[in-house]
Amino acid sequence: MIRECMKKNVFAVPVTASVRDAVDLLVSRHIGLLPVLDPDRRPVGIVGLRDLLNLVLPSAFHLLDDVDFIGDFGALETYQPAAATLSQPISTLMRPATVVREESGLIRAYAIMLQHDLHDLVVVDENGRLSGIASRVDIGAKILASWQ
């Protein structure tokens, strides 16, 4: 069960937090994903490094097959999102939360992560409240350990 390999001490932001609050927490705790919680601690979304870094990627990035021909990203290397973007509520950037219950099997959890292209999976208790988070490494190592 995923309960056995998840991290229980989870950092999260309330849905009322700003983009800047999320940035501060991700940097200070050196983590990759934050669940966004409603007042009852139920996950209503997730926001990760990827969602924030999208703000500074070239706008044509997804239109090009590759960007190898650019030897130096020039002004893009120092580009920063506008202050107005950073003070927006986090709900403008968050993705829908994909969650599993604590008793979910490990292979099921891994399959869900792959399908939704997630690196961390949010785990909830029977009331739908945040109870932990498990990374691909947490889940994968636990599965492999059973082979030993």
Next chain:
Amino acid sequence: MTALVLSILIFVVCLGFIFSEKLNRTIVALAGASLMVGAGKLLGFYAEQDAIVSIDWNTLGLLLGMMILVAMLEPTGFFQYTAVWASRLSRGSPVRLFVLLGSVTTILSMFLDNVTTVVLIAPVTILISEVLGMSPVPFLISEALLSNTGGVATLVGDPPNVLIGSAANLSFNDFLVHSLPVVAVAWVAALSVLLLLFRDELRKVPANQDAVSKLDPGEALNDRRSAIRILIVIGGAIVLFFLHSFLHLTPAFVALSAAATALLVIRPPLDEILQKVEWSVLIFFGGLFVIVGGLEKSGALGQLVSLLETGVNIPPVLFGILLIWVVAGLSAVVDNVPITIALIPVIEGLGNAGIDPYPLWWALAFGAGFGGNGTIIGSTANIVVAMLSEKTRNPITSAIWVKRGLPVMIVTCVVASLIFLVAYPWFTK
């Protein structure tokens, strides 16, 4: 009389649907063609055989051949290569970058489909302007406007020219002799207007000019071998286009033979190539030919011709200039293909009635080509550039387009009108 009224009604209703964009234009053309043949059979003025004869297979063959060649060239990365090469040559100067990207897009779209050219060059343009810390808007708008303008220069540069060339039996060289000089002046005028309108944006000196020198065009070329082979075939086709009237070859034969040669040499996955061919465009053209064919058979176009003949007492030069502006005005707000297809039999009729049709053919080509620059919906290239810009931090709105595109449309039409006025005999045959 019933045939006359019914055929006009079908044509007008179809045009209404195409212009309102309430229904997909290809569906309208196909449904309209079926209605026209149905009505023709019922009233005895038009039958299946007439409909097949009314389709201009030379136009369809030329478009199909060129579409296959472009579909094969696209995955090689050649279009991106040219944009990266032009950008490196600019050495980071915004004005040089502006002129070079505009020129490359124009030259490519004189021989190849300008929508494909713009679709493939625009993402590279966006990336490079962001690397320089500049807004991509001036570059994107000018690429679309200059490629629309440049396309008017050649027989294969844009669909109205293909239609006009085929109907009037104008060769590739006829376009080079009569259209290219006008387009060359109009293009320089358009570029000057754009440089003036974007002077504030282009005056900024980018902080990261050196980044442009680290661009590697070679990295953008995915398949050098295939690119070279397809370009040799396209080069051969262009040589044959120069010679087609001497060798008595139709442009369609040249384009389709070139496509066949490229397919034989490269042997790409055929399904993938055929999926990139714009079948909806070809069916749209076919449907319109059948609709206008019915209009001709019912005698409606003959009536319009005699009406114009008796009503037009103005000098032929002014009539030509008027045609440029009317067609340009229409092309700015609606698709220029149905306008061209509908006006072709009218000009043919005027020719049969003793009026010199050649100046009118050129007036139609200039109006249809330059008119598309006026608004964001005036040409497919404009729409595509605007859609791509929506994915960037500086989306192009309809209002921004009109501020830059309308002056370009007006200036190019003024240039065409002035040359028409001064050198009218040049446009007669």
